[in-house]
Amino acid sequence: MPAIELDHVSKVYRRHGRRRRFATLKSALLTGSLVRHLRPDESFSALRDVSVSVPKGACFGVIGRNGSGKSTLLKLVAGITKPTSGSVRVHGRVSALIELGAGFHPEISGRENVFINGIMLGLSRREISDRFDEIVEFAELEDFIDAPVKTYSSGMYMRLGFAVAINVDPDILLVDEVLAVGDAGFSLKCLDKFAEFKRRGKTILLVTHGLSMVERFCDEAVWLEAGESRTIGDPKRVVQRYLTDVEQTEDKHLAAQDAKAQQTPVMQAPADPQALSDASETQGADDAKPPADMFLAKEGRWGSGAVRIQEVTLEGPGGPAHVFHTGDPMTIRMQVSAAHPVDDFAFGVSIFSPDGVCCYGTNTDIEEMRSKSLQGDGEVVFAIERLDLVEGTYKLDVAVHKRDGFSYDYHRLLYTFRVKSRTKDAGIYRPRHVWRFTDNVRFKEPDSRTDD
Amino acid sequence: MLFNLRQLFRHRALIQILVARDLKARYRGSVLGFFWSFVNPLLLLLVYSLVFTIIFPRAEMLGADVHPYAVFLFCGLLPWTWFASSLSDGASVLILNGNLIKKVMFPVEILPMVSVLSNMVHFLFGLPILFGFLWFYGISLRPIELVWFPLVLAVQFILTLGLAMVLASLTVHFRDIKDLLANVLTLWFFASPIIYPMSLVEGRGPSFMGLPPVGKVLMNCNPFAHLAISYQEILFYDGPFGHWKWLLALAVGGTAMFVLGYWLFDRLRDSFVEEV
Numbered sequence: 138m139p140a141i142e143l144d145h146v147s148k149v150y151r152r153h154g155r156r157r158r159f160a161t162l163k164s165a166l167l168t169g170s171l172v173r174h175l176r177p178d179e180s181f182s183a184l185r186d187v188s189v190s191v192p193k194g195a196c197f198g199v200i201g202r203n204g205s206g207k208s209t210l211l212k213l214v215a216g217i218t219k220p221t222s223g224s225v226r227v228h229g230r231v232s233a234l235i236e237l238g239a240g241f242h243p244e245i246s247g248r249e250n251v252f253i254n255g256i257m258l259g260l261s262r263r264e265i266s267d268r269f270d271e272i273v274e275f276a277e278l279e280d281f282i283d284a285p286v287k288t289y290s291s292g293m294y295m296r297l298g299f300a301v302a303i304n305v306d307p308d309i310l311l312v313d314e315v316l317a318v319g320d321a322g323f324s325l326k327c328l329d330k331f332a333e334f335k336r337r338g339k340t341i342l343l344v345t346h347g348l349s350m351v352e353r354f355c356d357e358a359v360w361l362e363a364g365e366s367r368t369i370g371d372p373k374r375v376v377q378r379y380l381t382d383v384e385q386t387e388d389k390h391l392a393a394q395d396a397k398a399q400q401t402p403v404m405q406a407p408a409d410p411q412a413l414s415d416a417s418e419t420q421g422a423d424d425a426k427p428p429a430d431m432f433l434a435k436e437g438r439w440g441s442g443a444v445r446i447q448e449v450t451l452e453g454p455g456g457p458a459h460v461f462h463t464g465d466p467m468t469i470r471m472q473v474s475a476a477h478p479v480d481d482f483a484f485g486v487s488i489f490s491p492d493g494v495c496c497y498g499t500n501t502d503i504e505e506m507r508s509k510s511l512q513g514d515g516e517v518v519f520a521i522e523r524l525d526l527v528e529g530t531y532k533l534d535v536a537v538h539k540r541d542g543f544s545y546d547y548h549r550l551l552y553t554f555r556v557k558s559r560t561k562d563a564g565i566y567r568p569r570h571v572w573r574f575t576d577n578v579r580f581k582e583p584d585s586r587t588d589d
Numbered sequence: 590m591l592f593n594l595r596q597l598f599r600h601r602a603l604i605q606i607l608v609a610r611d612l613k614a615r616y617r618g619s620v621l622g623f624f625w626s627f628v629n630p631l632l633l634l635l636v637y638s639l640v641f642t643i644i645f646p647r648a649e650m651l652g653a654d655v656h657p658y659a660v661f662l663f664c665g666l667l668p669w670t671w672f673a674s675s676l677s678d679g680a681s682v683l684i685l686n687g688n689l690i691k692k693v694m695f696p697v698e699i700l701p702m703v704s705v706l707s708n709m710v711h712f713l714f715g716l717p718i719l720f721g722f723l724w725f726y727g728i729s730l731r732p733i734e735l736v737w738f739p740l741v742l743a744v745q746f747i748l749t750l751g752l753a754m755v756l757a758s759l760t761v762h763f764r765d766i767k768d769l770l771a772n773v774l775t776l777w778f779f780a781s782p783i784i785y786p787m788s789l790v791e792g793r794g795p796s797f798m799g800l801p802p803v804g805k806v807l808m809n810c811n812p813f814a815h816l817a818i819s820y821q822e823i824l825f826y827d828g829p830f831g832h833w834k835w836l837l838a839l840a841v842g843g844t845a846m847f848v849l850g851y852w853l854f855d856r857l858r859d860s861f862v863e864e865v
Contacts, residue, residue, distance in 0.1 A: 150863060151863065212862075215693075215694050216694050217690075217691065217692070217693070217694055217695075217862060218859070218862050218863075219859055231694070233692075233693065233694065235692050235693070236688060236691075236692030236693060239688045239689055239692045239693045240686075240688070240689050240693065240695075242610050242614050244613075244614040244617040244618065245610060245613050245614050245617060249610070249613065252606060253606050253607070253610055256602055256603050256606050257603060257689075257693065257695065258693075261602065262602065262606075285617070
């Protein structure tokens with residue numbers, strides 16, 4: 138018999154429009170519509186036809202974007218709200234780590250609050266007395282337990298809430314993004330506690346944005362999207378699908394953002410040298426100045442227009458993209474056109490990190506290609522074999538200019554791409570690398586969670 | 590509904606601890622602490638005695654049998670405080686505890702009950718003072734009459750709880766009630782025989798077609814009037830408790846009120862999570 142069973146569950150929240158907000162008691166009484174006005178103007182489906190079955194002893198992960206219905210799902214299982222249609226069946230005692238320390242009264246001591254909270258969660262007074270020391274020890278609050286809760290830091294508050302809830306000894310534990318509680322040490326303790334729960338054959342329903350935790354910890358997972366279950370099953374597969382979808386959305390978002398940035402700029406005369414030098418001075422540039430305009434970290438487009446970059450597309454391994462993975466190939470494709478023949482020209486590309494650091498910049502002149510002629514429409518391709526950047530959002534400059542720097546068409550930070558990485562390494566550039574060890578240096582299996 | 594009523598009983602430990610929490614938290618941080626439970630009614634009594642014996646000594650009142658006035662006043666004032674505070678606490682209790690309703694599996698119906706009960710505890714703490722006054726002024730209590738006292742308490746409890754449940758569930762949807770209620774309660778206070786005896790009202794207003802005067806009819810529609818009169822007859826006045834018929838009627842009415850309140854609360858229960 139499954140511990141949790143959701144059968145074609147839908148939950149519709151009513152949303153009251155303007156009309157309802159002004160309908161106070163007076164108008165309700167005047168128009169005699171008290172009952173009618175309690176009905177919604179419009180409704181919002183938080184969950185749509187979701188079916189989930191969690192076997193006893195399993196750890197089940199729920200992932201999805203904000204507002205996708207994860208918390209609603211948890212509340213339904215906890216019995217806080219009822220489904221609009223469908224059925225929710227739960228077998229066993231449930232403890233919900235949804236709002237830690239809900240019901241703590243700020244004026245009274247931690248000790249008294251433990252009792253109140255414990256009884257609220259369904260323990261008897263005796264059970265709490267028996268577990269009291271354990272609770273306090275787990276929360277690491279031995280010294281403060283008799284102080285009023287209002288004097289606690291938010292971390293202490295959460296720890297106490299967590300300690301009580303976890304000691305309820307439920308058959309089913311509902312967890313909503315509570316591992317952000319406390320410091321690293323406490324998080325580890327919470328994880329240990331979850332592992333212990335799992336060992337003892339308890340059921341865990343875990344709502345989290347920590348995808349690695351879902352992969353490592355859960356036996357099964359569901360990805361909710363706008364209230365519907367998109368994928369359900371093996372956590373690795375579910376997480377992968379979710380991540381792919383997140384990237385696609387980001388891609389669209391970045392594309393829209395770039396399109397907007399490219400619409401606004403007007404063709405300007407080449408930047409005023411005076412302004413440029415002023416700007417570089419205010420930036421406190423040292424002697425070894427890069428070209429002054431590098432410091433004007435402002436999107437825009439300028440140049441004489443003798444040669445124009447009509448269109449720039451970024452391509453990943455699978456076609457046009459804005460989201461790349463570290464190590465992916467990246468192709469920058471520029472459509473250029475010159476109305477009249479030009480013989481002095483150079484093409485340039487630079488990549489900037491979000492805080493304005495130039496990660497890499499080059500042009501054809503630097504690379505000692507001497508221009509000969511350009512006329513009509515053409516294509517320039519800058520192909521990067523491996524994009525070895527760490528995770529982050531990067532901006533791109535592309536330009537065509539005279540070899541002395543006079544701009545034909547300069548696109549300043551108009552293109553955005555995002556690099557994703559599974560490792561959270563620091564810096565900007567990731568050199569390809571390997572670690573080597575002699576036999577006496579050993580590591581645990583990569584799947585063990587203590588290395589995290 | 591019956592199932593839910595059983596729940597109410599099942600949660601008695603929770604109710605008990607929440608009432609205790611309310612009481613503990615109320616005076617936490619004040620110098621007198623728990624003594625406020627005794628001092629508060631005394632101060633209130635002092636204020637009203639001052640107003641009605643020194644500032645407005647009404648001739649009619651002096652003629653009526655309300656001596657000593659402070660004791661008479663106390664008999665009605667103490668239950669009124671319980672009644673009025675319960676209703677105003679009850680009206681906002683769901684909103685104040687929104688966190689519990691939205692985030693935890695929590696038996697919501699116990700919240701209005703906790704409001705009524707913790708105010709009842711204050712009332713009970715006031716009783717020794719009241720009995721002290723009675724003793725001080727040499728007013729003797731008849732054991733036979735005192736038998737009625739728990740019943741009066743019970744009737745007041747069930748009636749207040751019923752009203753509190755109605756107010757609690759409606760206030761979630763109409764926050765206006767909170768503001769309105771404060772004024773309604775003030776009016777209700779003056780419309781009840783607390784600062785004046787019922788005998789003052791008996792003959793008031795025109796009577797027509799052999800019906801009793803308007804004042805008396807109106808007063809009889811006021812449930813708290815019967816409670817106040819009952820307390821006064823049991824504790825203050827000599828003679829047998831003559832108001833028992835009204836009290837029994839009120840017991841029926843109060844139970845009906847509770848059933849209505851519970852029904853309404855139960856119907857709106859699912860909306861609390863979304864509206865609070």
